[in-house]
Amino acid sequence: METSNILLQLGLAEIFGVAIVVIVILVIIASSIRIIREYERAVVFRLGRLIGAKGPGLIILVPFIDRAVKVDLRVVTLDVPKQKIITLDNVTVDVDAVVYLRVNDPNNAVVKVNNYLVASSLLSQTTLRDLIGQTNFDDILSKREEINKRMQEVLDAATDPWGVKVSSVALRDVSLPENMHRAIAKQAEAEREKRGRIIIAEGELTAAEKMAQAADFYVRNMAAMRLRELQTWTEIAREKNMIVVTGGDSTELGTLLGIVKERTPAVPHLDENQIREIARQEIFSVVESKREKKKQEEPKDTGRETEAQ
Numbered sequence: 001m002e003t004s005n006i007l008l009q010l011g012l013a014e015i016f017g018v019a020i021v022v023i024v025i026l027v028i029i030a031s032s033i034r035i036i037r038e039y040e041r042a043v044v045f046r047l048g049r050l051i052g053a054k055g056p057g058l059i060i061l062v063p064f065i066d067r068a069v070k071v072d073l074r075v076v077t078l079d080v081p082k083q084k085i086i087t088l089d090n091v092t093v094d095v096d097a098v099v100y101l102r103v104n105d106p107n108n109a110v111v112k113v114n115n116y117l118v119a120s121s122l123l124s125q126t127t128l129r130d131l132i133g134q135t136n137f138d139d140i141l142s143k144r145e146e147i148n149k150r151m152q153e154v155l156d157a158a159t160d161p162w163g164v165k166v167s168s169v170a171l172r173d174v175s176l177p178e179n180m181h182r183a184i185a186k187q188a189e190a191e192r193e194k195r196g197r198i199i200i201a202e203g204e205l206t207a208a209e210k211m212a213q214a215a216d217f218y219v220r221n222m223a224a225m226r227l228r229e230l231q232t233w234t235e236i237a238r239e240k241n242m243i244v245v246t247g248g249d250s251t252e253l254g255t256l257l258g259i260v261k262e263r264t265p266a267v268p269h270l271d272e273n274q275i276r277e278i279a280r281q282e283i284f285s286v287v288e289s290k291r292e293k294k295k296q297e298e299p300k301d302t303g304r305e306t307e308a309q
Contacts, residue, residue: 028063035059041106042068053106071106075167076117080124082173091137094175099124099155105163113162120159124169127154144171 036042036055044051044059045067053071061068082096101120103109109116131151132140140147148169155166176184218225 032061032063032066033058034061034068036070039072039074041071041073043071043106043110044068050107050111069110071103071109073103073106075100075102078117078121078124080121080128082175083125083129085129085132087132087137087140088134089136091180092177093132093137093140094173095128095132095140096172097124097128097151098170098172099166100168101155101159101164101166103163104165108161108163116159116162116164119162120155120164120166123158124151124155127151127158140171140174147171 034042035058038056041053041055042059043053044061046062046065051066054068059068078099078101080097080099082094084092084094086092099120103116113119128151131147131154135143135147148171152166152169155169159166218228
């Protein structure tokens with residue numbers, strides 16, 4: 001009986017020991033197997049020496065010898081906090097920005113820098129202060145794309161040894177003091193007034209050029225000048241409460257306008273085409289009468305010349 005009890009105790013101890021060994025083996029196997037996602041890489045160190053980046057998928061590590069550090073390869077957004085910066089023309093502005101970066105080389109991101117996120121954030125703040133301090137205030141407002149590109153190039157060159165790629169940088173907000181708001185409003189008003197005066201001057205120049213061209217045309221075509229004068233008198237003849245004083249050569253023209261006024265029907269709203277037609281007919285009749293008078297005076301002049309001879 002005592003022998004059977006001893007054997008039973010020995011069997012239980014062996015079973016318990018085997019169970020412990022199996023559990024330990026399972027724990028070791030579980031610690032040596034890692035699953036790496038598609039957007040991650042595992043940088044493996046064996047006895048402190050760099051082995052390389054592994055993944056994605058299932059990787060196996062040597063227990064108690066290998067150590068893996070996971071690195072995320074997705075784009076990370078860094079918020080550069082708002083900073084009070086003095087520009088090149090001594091204007092104080094509050095500027096903040098956003099930096100988009102990702103890990104390009106997992107090995108360097110782990111080996112070359114302690115924490116690439118903190119290092120990139122501090123470097124972004126310093127670079128932003130340097131670039132804004134070297135730029136005029138007007139360029140900050142009008143050339144944001146150029147400033148973003150310059151800042152992206154500087155950060156990319158600085159973080160490249162760390163295995164980090166800066167994809168883009170964007171200035172998010174530029175804040176000004178209240179007194180600068182009033183100064184900018186005055187400047188904008190003066191700029192609009194300047195543009196308005198320039199447009200008026202350009203219009204005057206164009207009108208003067210056209211008038212000079214018209215004057216040259218009238219010099220070469222006196223008949224056109226006369227017709228334009230007659231048209232002007234026709235337009236003036238519509239006003240009944242206007243007194244027109246003409247020069248010495250305009251007596252016949254005043255008579256003509258009186259005839260046109262008498263011949264014009266007493267209609268309160270007379271069509272402009274009708275007035276022009278009446279004026280054209282009267283002008284034609286006056287011209288014809290002048291021609292007849294010249295023809296009648298020509299024989300008399302020839303007779304006088306013969307008697308004088």
